[in-house]
Amino acid sequence: METSASEKMVRYERGEVKRDQEALVAVEYPLTIYVNREELVTIVCTPEYLEDLVIGFLTSEGVIRGIQDVDQIEIVESTGHAYVTANFVNKFNAKYRAKRYITSCCGKSRENFYFQSDASLLESFNETSISLKPETIFRLMMDFEEASQTFHRTGGVHNAGLCSAEEVLLTRMDIGRHNALDKIYGYCLEAGMSVNDKIVIFSGRISSEILVKTAKIGCGIILSRSAPTELAIQMAEELGITAVGFIRDETMNIYSRPERILIEN
Known part of the structure; x- marks a missing residue:
């Protein structure tokens, strides 16, 4: 099935009105x-x-x-x-x-x-051994964004991906950010994929729900272009998950469990 559709629109650009234009929009x-x-x-x-x-x-x-x-x-x-x-x-x-x-x-x-009780049922990731260099994080984010073609065409979807320490393994997109992660989770379950050495990469805000879904998938690191919420940071610290946000132009913020990011100084 098609994931985007063409719709008529009126475009206003720097004082000029352009009628009968076409735009690609995401399908619901x-x-x-x-x-x-x-x-x-x-x-x-x-x-x-x-x-x-x-x-x-x-x-x-x-x-x-x-x-x-x-x-x-x-x-x-x-x-x-x-x-x-x-x-x-x-x-x-x-x-x-x-x-x-x-x-x-x-x-x-x-x-x-x-609820916090939901998170309390989850496995702690304190023993997760995977670690990343900053240059690897920037490369993974660049590769992830290049693979996000539907977002570039429509601007109307969220993207999620699963990475190893070397490469982006798969990506999924959806109009619902939770759905994108559920598609990742479902693939891992069907494929019987080991995820304790994998990383979630995400296009949107790291909310508490997104943090819990990352934990349920079984990954100890989440990378995002956007910011986490206060509760998500608290939960990440408690669960032992490394949350990294605002990954842009060779800058990033490490909000929890920074020991997995191999910074030299």
């Missing part, structure tokens, strides 16, 4: 997820890597424990439905989150809040 696609024939939720997303999104979302939200709980997934793109057959479902989480409509906005539409 509602996907309704059914688990064992019961409607769970409708997610508004970008229509690609939908199976990764479904698996990542269900696992991240605690509806299932992981890919081992999924017997089958059927995506019907023409109607916007995902049918999941699962051999295990966390009934509490499934009922608690039943029949929600999750918009693509970046506010608190996912959940009223990710």
Whole structure:
């Protein structure tokens, strides 16, 4: 399915009006997820890597424990439905989150809040051994941005990626920043990829929700062009995650666990 569409617009530029112009805009696609024939939720997303999104979302939200709980997934793109057959479902989480409509906005539409108890269930990353040189961070961010073609065309999506200490391994984009990370998570689960030596790279703000999703994926370092929130920094410190923001033009801010960034002086 197409992830962008052409729309007519009127452009105003330095006092000049240009009519009947065309602009590429991001596509919004509602996907309704059914688990064992019961409607769970409708997610508004970008229509690609939908199976990764479904698996990542269900696992991240605690509806299932992981890919081992999924017997089958059927995506019907023409109607916007995902049918999941699962051999295990966390009934509490499934009922608690039943029949929600999750918009693509970046506010608190996912959940009223990710409570501290959610983070307390996560693994501490104090033993993460991966480390990065500053020049590696700048190169990874440059490669990540070059791969963000849909953003450059539309300006209307968020981008997330997974890196090793040497290169960007994969990228996913979505109109919803949470969705982009769920697509990364879903891919890792399906591929059985080891992530304890991997890095999350992200285009947007590191909020507490994004920090928790990074922890759930299993990565001990997150890199971003944007800033973290106060709560995200506190949680990163508690969980042992290195959060690096404002990575631009060979500058960066290291907000937590700076020992993993190999600075000489």
